[in-house]
Amino acid sequence: MKCECHGHIIADGVSYAAAMERHKNGVDFDYVRGTLEKVRGCGVDFYRDGGDKYLVSAYAKTIAGEYGIDYRTPIWITHKKGCYGGMYGRAFETMKEYRALVEEALRLGADFVKLTVTGMLDFENGGEILGRPFTGEELREAVRIAKGEGLAVMAHVNGADFILEALDAGVDSVEHGFWPDERVIGHFLDTGAVWVPTSVTVYNQIGAGRYDDDVMRRILKAQRDVLVRAYEKGVLIACGSDAGANHVYQGKGTDDEMRLLHEMGIDPQKGNEEIMRRFKRQ
């Protein structure tokens, strides 16, 4: 099986703003069909979406079977108001609101919950982590509530301390995981969580002229050093490209990420299988 374990079908890798414009007044059905065709044309038969705020992935899931794609989605990113997640998400302020969002996503066909623990990296400023993190007891409770509904948790998180916190809270997968350190390895092994590094999101910026290539290389090297050792020690690593992100194209992005993993000597098959097994409604 060829797996895309982290994509956002709503976006095309070219322009986030144009993608939002395209669907904001209702899902562009032709776009979704065209994209599923493209993804399938690259041989992808499993696609785990990271969600979006205009229900594009929810629609994609209903027709993906026609394209021979096993499609899973959290519907949207569920994020704490004021923390990262607004680009693809719905916000909550209280845990009561969080629960209501999870229940609404379930009614719309959600297979799992996607949370954002930290923001993205600020590529303009050395790759530092952006935004206010979602941590502590609220994070743990959010994971518990998802588990109580039989749902696995996909967590967008960067930075060693935050990765540790997410793993200790019981998330099932760590998305991105840039700026890790050696400590995360033991926590991945103890919890059995899967790491979806999406290295291509940074790699494809090299030479694109938008950011300082040295910064991109530094971010990649820091991740790669820990990833390789993590894999050697048995951490499950899956192939997800964050397809739809800037310079990461649907279908092709999956191949790009696979190539990067193979260059690191990482075979994502076991990680992919674990994602397929866990990220399904129990």
Ligand SMILES: [Zn+2]
């Ligand atoms: Zn995502």
